[in-house]
Amino acid sequence: MELARRVAHMCGTGGNGWELLIRARGMIAAGEPVTMLSIGEPDHKTDPMILAAMAQSAASGHTGYTEIQGIRALREEIAARVTARTGVPTGPEHVLVTPGGQAALFTAHQLLLDPGDAGLFIAPYYATYPGTIRAAGAEAREVVALPQDGFQPKAAAIRAAAPGAKTLLINSPNNPTGVVYTPETIADIAAACEAEDLWLISDEVYETQVWEGPALSPRALPGMAERTVVLGSLSKSHAMTGSRIGWMIAPEAVVQAGFELALNSTYGVPGFIQDAALFALRRGASFEAAVAAPFRRRREIVRRVLGQVPGLRLIPPSGAMYAMLDIRETGLSGAAFASRLLDEEKICVMPGESFGAPAAGHLRIALTLEDAALEAALIRLRDFAAALLR
Amino acid sequence: MELARRVAHMCGTGGNGWELLIRARGMIAAGEPVTMLSIGEPDHKTDPMILAAMAQSAASGHTGYTEIQGIRALREEIAARVTARTGVPTGPEHVLVTPGGQAALFTAHQLLLDPGDAGLFIAPYYATYPGTIRAAGAEAREVVALPQDGFQPKAAAIRAAAPGAKTLLINSPNNPTGVVYTPETIADIAAACEAEDLWLISDEVYETQVWEGPALSPRALPGMAERTVVLGSLSKSHAMTGSRIGWMIAPEAVVQAGFELALNSTYGVPGFIQDAALFALRRGASFEAAVAAPFRRRREIVRRVLGQVPGLRLIPPSGAMYAMLDIRETGLSGAAFASRLLDEEKICVMPGESFGAPAAGHLRIALTLEDAALEAALIRLRDFAAALLR
Known part of the structure; x- marks a missing residue:
């Protein structure tokens, strides 16, 4: 078989x-x-108050099917946080709640890559990147960031790898290098994506761990909101790895497609975990x-x-x-x-x-x-x- | 874009x-x-005792990453339950824990169908079946079960639809018809799968709701364990829809592949939900x-x-x-x-x-x-x- x-x-x-x-x-x-x-x-x-909010939500009856795209209050909270952090007007219609950042990574590549396409990613890379791109049937194509460049990827390397590619995946602050991409790097990446007509998938799960800034979200650059998918998670920012909750910020058509994929794959995220996430986000900066x-x-x-x-x-x-x-x-x-x-x-x-x-x-x-x-x-x-x- | x-x-x-x-x-x-x-x-x-078990697990620290295939105690419990219900020797190596029955449905089709293949399903059908098959890039091909046959699918209809197909998805007890497939129907389905070399994906999420039996699991028929993937869930059996927890029972190679897909998609199921599921299953029949x-x-x-x-x-x-x-x-x-x-x-x-x-x-x-x-x-x-x- x-x-x-x-x-x-x-x-x-x-x-x-x-x-x-x-x-x-x-x-x-x-x-x-x-x-x-x-x-x-x-x-x-995970902080006991967040767990108490989860237990309270479940005990009060939030134990049935819930909105597959994510409950509205949570999507609004995530959207407001993104707007506040980046200045890009973002609404709940731009948010898909996913069972973790990895699920957002998977979703983005499933929605944007077909078999035969290539998906670019920057090496050094987080372990699941190539497999997640390949799970969409696509070629996972490496773009090298060199130690002598402080592991900042270069536009020339991206553009050289771009023929046949539809997406570029970046991660800043970066696992494994501990590097934050400079504003120049982010601008170069955005320009390369526009020149080569690539979707940019920006994994920003370490966004609260910036020791030397600024850490720019490329979605905030002119013209980029329409070609950028941002991946977020509460795993690192709120020490909620085991709760498996994250999100994708994207143009509305991508979010709508993500809803369809969720309908046919995860059928949404537990409501009590979404309530815990809402509580966690409301605790603020x-x-x-x-x-x-x-x-x-x-x-x-x-x-x-x-x-x-x-x-x-x-x-x-x-x-x-x-x-x-x-x-x-x-x-x-x-x-x-x-x-x-x-x-x-x-x-x-x-x-x-x-x-x-x-x-x-x-x-x-x-x-x-x-x-x-x-x-x-x-x-x-x-x-x-x-x-x-x- | x-x-x-x-x-x-x-x-x-x-x-x-x-x-x-x-x-x-x-x-x-x-x-x-x-x-x-x-x-x-x-x-x-969901029963308050199950929710209390979940809260207790989280409060005691089961809030980090956990085994992506599912925690061993839960896989052992699920395997023992399957063995007891069906008589087919089943071990934890045959179990992949998934975030819900729909995720198990998605996983099975992703693992078994390529673009260009056809996946068969029985009409009338549960709403997500065709979309889930198509999410694997495959053709979702309907096999009609007729009202005059009491909505029992017939081997001839399956075999007629089989050319180019790699999988057959069935659901008994059935949503939407409320019908349980007879032992004759199950035997006919198994024979058709063997004759046409099809994987059988058996959605058994209503297995505890059988009013007139017997309800046979086709995996129990001779030679079928190696070509059958059984989908299970606690949604209906334990009123845990919102907890999003289910499983896939399959040959070890399929489970191993499912682990790889989970690594690149969901990164596992929250540990405290798995502990709640274990508690729920241990409450017994x-x-x-x-x-x-x-x-x-x-x-x-x-x-x-x-x-x-x-x-x-x-x-x-x-x-x-x-x-x-x-x-x-x-x-x-x-x-x-x-x-x-x-x-x-x-x-x-x-x-x-x-x-x-x-x-x-x-x-x-x-x-x-x-x-x-x-x-x-x-x-x-x-x-x-x-x-x-x-």
């Missing part, structure tokens, strides 16, 4: 750091004290700043410990919950370094190679560990590297 | 009863007392019987009121929460009858035409209204029909 061709097409998205992660988890299961600097998830649980604060502090720790080490080059972490470290002068690949670091120091970081060739010889350090433990681990990582460099 | 071709392909799935539904909702919004016999959702809220009991009672009401009316023919309701009524002798179409019933009696039922041509001249009556109100509405419907027949 055969499976659809899209299955083979979708699977095997490369990334070779996952064996390492499995090995680390095995060591932990066997009782070894491994320090995990590899996890792309806030180390704090100060709550978001509080959720982001640990990563802001830890970014200072990583800069202090790793920022001035001869032979190591820290990519200036300007956003998100990651720092990228160039360890090429040690003579090791990222994978070899990470493997030895796990064996010898019991510290797990992700090899840059997991995120695509341009991050080879780098490590991604997730700042998702309590400050003191993070600092101690970073010092051991630094000393381990220094011994290799001696 | 163009959308993907799959969008136009997916939309416009026919069904012409939705205007009626919108009109009824408008009347209610305007303050008119419309009796809704049109809703495919239990009229009871007596709880399921209690949730089904109102529909069992109401089925008797509909038989008593509509079963012996000259000029009306009640399709014997043997399962699910619906009854199908043949009103062709009134000379009206289902749509015309339903429209007049809404205007003159303020009762909303779904015209059979909404579910495909073979149900033309029929009405689907949802038994999702409290007993006394249901009986009163059915009596008015009967009298309205009798006046037409006079």
Whole structure:
């Protein structure tokens, strides 16, 4: 019995750091004290008040089918937040609520790409990007952002890859590099999309984690709202990863098509989770700043410990919950370094190679560990590297 | 800016009863007392104990990313339940937890159908079936089940439609007809699938609502487990529609592919909802019987009121929460009858035409209204029909 061709097409998205992660988890299961600097998830649980709002919504009877596009009050709240953050007039008709940011990513590519099209994405990249593009039957085509450019993608590289492409996926603040795209980069990307007639899919799930700004949303540039789909989520901004709630901001025709896809795929998002999300968003910017604060502090720790080490080059972490470290002068690949670091120091970081060739010889350090433990681990990582460099 | 071709392909799935539904909702919004016999959702809220289990899981910290295939304890519980119900040895490796039965339906077709393939489904059909098949880029091809056959599909009709098809989707107990497929029908379907080398996708979301059995799962027939994907859900069996949790039971390779699709689409189901589902399933068969009991009672009401009316023919309701009524002798179409019933009696039922041509001249009556109100509405419907027949 055969499976659809899209299955083979979708699977095997490369990334070779996952064996390492499995090995680390095995060591932990066997009782070894491994320090995990590899996890792309806030180390704090969802706030109890948000969970109480969810329980209250469910107990008061919001347990049946709900609006498939998302309940209106939540769409209005999301739209108002987008309007306030970007200045682009946005209404509930521009919002599709999805069961998580990944679902928004999937939806956008399903709506915009046909088999035979190419979808562009920037490398280094988040693990699911190529598979999600391929799940639409399309070719996932890499646009390289180079370490010597601070991992800022260049218009020339985008335009060179554009023939046959219909979409470009970007992510700023960026996972895995911790880089925020400069206003010049955003303007170049927008110009390239207009010149090559590409839809721009802008994954902005780290939008509340910006340490050096400004972080521009490309949708705010002239003419871009009509060709831009913005992906959002409460996973990182409100530490709600497990609630699986996010959204897509898009022209109304795209949202309407997204409603049709939702009707035929997820049939909407639980109403009590939508009510929890509404409660969470209404807590406003100060709550978001509080959720982001640990990563802001830890970014200072990583800069202090790793920022001035001869032979190591820290990519200036300007956003998100990651720092990228160039360890090429040690003579090791990222994978070899990470493997030895796990064996010898019991510290797990992700090899840059997991995120695509341009991050080879780098490590991604997730700042998702309590400050003191993070600092101690970073010092051991630094000393381990220094011994290799001696 | 163009959308993907799959969008136009997916939309416009026919069904012409939705205007009626919108009109009824408008009347209610305007303050008119419309009796809704049109809703495919239990009229009871989710049980407070299940909601308490969910709140407890969330409060105790199950708010982060979880196993994308579904937490192991839940998959084991679902597998044990399937084994007990069907006798087919089923393990957690055969289970993919999905955000609802519709997501399982979507997943199965995405995994098994490529663009250019045809996917078969039985008419009359549940509203999302054709769109879900088309969302995989495939042709949604109807196999007609006739009223004179009691809406039992025939092997000859399946085999005649099979050239170019890779899948057959069935649903028993059936929405919209309220029919349970006989063991002969299930055996014929299985034989047709083997003869034509089709995957069988068996939507069994009404499995706990069987009033006249036996209700056989085709996966239990010899040789069928390897070509059958069973879709399940807690929406109907546990009145958990709004929790969006269901599953797919399939050969391990299909489940593994489903994991990859989930990785690239939903990224799993909230852990606290999975814990609530586990709690719900562990309440066992007596709880399921209690949730089904109102529909069992109401089925008797509909038989008593509509079963012996000259000029009306009640399709014997043997399962699910619906009854199908043949009103062709009134000379009206289902749509015309339903429209007049809404205007003159303020009762909303779904015209059979909404579910495909073979149900033309029929009405689907949802038994999702409290007993006394249901009986009163059915009596008015009967009298309205009798006046037409006079």
